[in-house]
Amino acid sequence: MKSPSSPTSLDVARRAGVSRSIVSGVLNGSLSTMRVSAETRERIIAAAAELGYTPNPVARALRRQRSNVLGFVPRADRMTPYDSPVPFLLTVHLAQAGIQHGYHFVEASTESTRRHGNDDLVQFLQGRHVDGVVLDSPESAEEVARLIDRRLPVVQMIRPQPAVRTPSVMIDAIPGTTEAIRHLVACGHREIGFIGTNGHHIVDRSRLEAFQHVLQESGIAARPEWISLVENYNPDHGRQAAHAIFARESRPTALFITGDNLALGALQHLYEQGIRIPDELSVISYDDIFAGHLIPPLTSVHQPLQEAANRAVSLLASSIENGQAGVVDADTVSLPTHLIQRGSVRNLA
């Protein structure tokens, strides 16, 4: 009794009374130089269906010289769903998008590479025989350049290194912030606070600048003591930032927070201080990852992370197929955000 293992192309060929070559040709539609009589074609397709034949992806990968594995270089190590929701969800969405395109992801954080006894990122990825690499907000241009030198197709996400020309996927920073602040102004708020990060990347600066720009265009004087910039995106820093702003006498009536995890910490502080939302304070967050699950649910600027992941994988997939074509035209897409309203903003009018 032989084990009922998966049928191979030979099984299909025998059943249809033809050779393996044609089975491959017919089932792949690669008929460029290969014409098959409609009759045998039917026979082959029927045989394949009856046997439940599926090409062995491993054999196919070997022949095509593609591992169908992509590398992913995360922004930071040790991501958790609540402390660092954006990088975390990005990896999850990338994995999903990858499967859709027939790819698996292998993570190349400094932690994971070390665990495999390899302290060099590029070596690690090359050793894994990846077909391409997605980088989330790479720290240095050199890091990206070294991958390109190895002829590896590369896509950058979120905060790309502009010095290196690669396809990249970003999410609008300015329009979303502008829309949010204008919404606050439209609701009658003129005393507005800002909690964000002092990151050095354009994206981080853009949000603060957009905030200040809207105040200016609305004839509102900026209040430096209501702007709190923290080192990292995490709940603890959000809590401290809220403390910094609300410890003093004069308080804003509205608050914009550039990240759900910052908002999470801020809300804990506000809760402890007994500051009710939206009665005493209106709040808008950025990300909209778990804004709807906070207490109370927050109005938030939604970032299309899943869409971004899909686009990144698509770009990478075509780079791989076109053999580096992607590097030449270096498509850069920037996806729009949307303001999701949940009643955490009070209309003063």
Next chain:
Amino acid sequence: MKSPSSPTSLDVARRAGVSRSIVSGVLNGSLSTMRVSAETRERIIAAAAELGYTPNPVARALRRQRSNVLGFVPRADRMTPYDSPVPFLLTVHLAQAGIQHGYHFVEASTESTRRHGNDDLVQFLQGRHVDGVVLDSPESAEEVARLIDRRLPVVQMIRPQPAVRTPSVMIDAIPGTTEAIRHLVACGHREIGFIGTNGHHIVDRSRLEAFQHVLQESGIAARPEWISLVENYNPDHGRQAAHAIFARESRPTALFITGDNLALGALQHLYEQGIRIPDELSVISYDDIFAGHLIPPLTSVHQPLQEAANRAVSLLASSIENGQAGVVDADTVSLPTHLIQRGSVRNLA
């Protein structure tokens, strides 16, 4: 100019002046019938290191007749990190554990299989040439049995089908609940509510029974109106359950909730009703996934999901290597929970 693609075993062999066979033998330590002089062994290892040689995982997989891909059948479709945190995090942790063991996961939800034009789970998995399958709380014994019939190594998690003998990984339900309720009693609470599910699996019933058992052993009369069982684990049901309990005149002083997502919804309701925690009400949740990030942070029964995922992959890996040996002894592990205290319980003494 040739592309600097990865070196193959042939490259190493040439550099060391030997044949490919020995390169393989030396680098794998498979010296059963093959002994090599210490000298040439050194030469081979040196050559491999100099070239930065890594065996092509695809070729290796083809030869070994292993895809290094595992199937995962999730408990439910459309998992999100906040609505259904346990199944969601389980998939994430499984993916991590898989990589550790050299495996990738492919998901076989009814949704994903349909998208690939295959409505049958088993066919889908077989078509993907998976080496084994992890099932999270399978709905029917028959579903599991069909996989075993196909000679596929299988591991069940969380809520296994006891009728099918497979290795399985569970997490204690009774001790954790018992510990939590006893903690409430020890803090002087005698009016304790319970929010859970009316699931048909033993695990679901166990928690309620453990709750009732502790009340009994403490000489506390059960109050049916303070027990609210819902259909599914999600924030909305948690909110409704809280409403059901707290809409009436007499209220408990403490509340046990068998899931962080139920607790999330419940807390939103309690917040809106102005019921302060822990001043007016003490709360303990089960899961401890984002209990620490709720407002206020909740004391919670921690479930070791990452550990469970690691164990599941380990069991599956050995099943695969031993060729079904796992089905025979059917190792079943049950992992302990831990009560994490965060100050959401008030001591009445």
Next chain:
DNA sequence: TTGTACGCGTTATCAT
């Protein structure tokens, strides 16, 4: 349409 070679690592067999 068919035969044949190839991609790459592994292992059983054969030769010193």
Next chain:
DNA sequence: ATGATAACGCGTACAA
């Protein structure tokens, strides 16, 4: 005792 040779796994591309 050491090491080389050949065949295998499976799908695919190209010559015949």
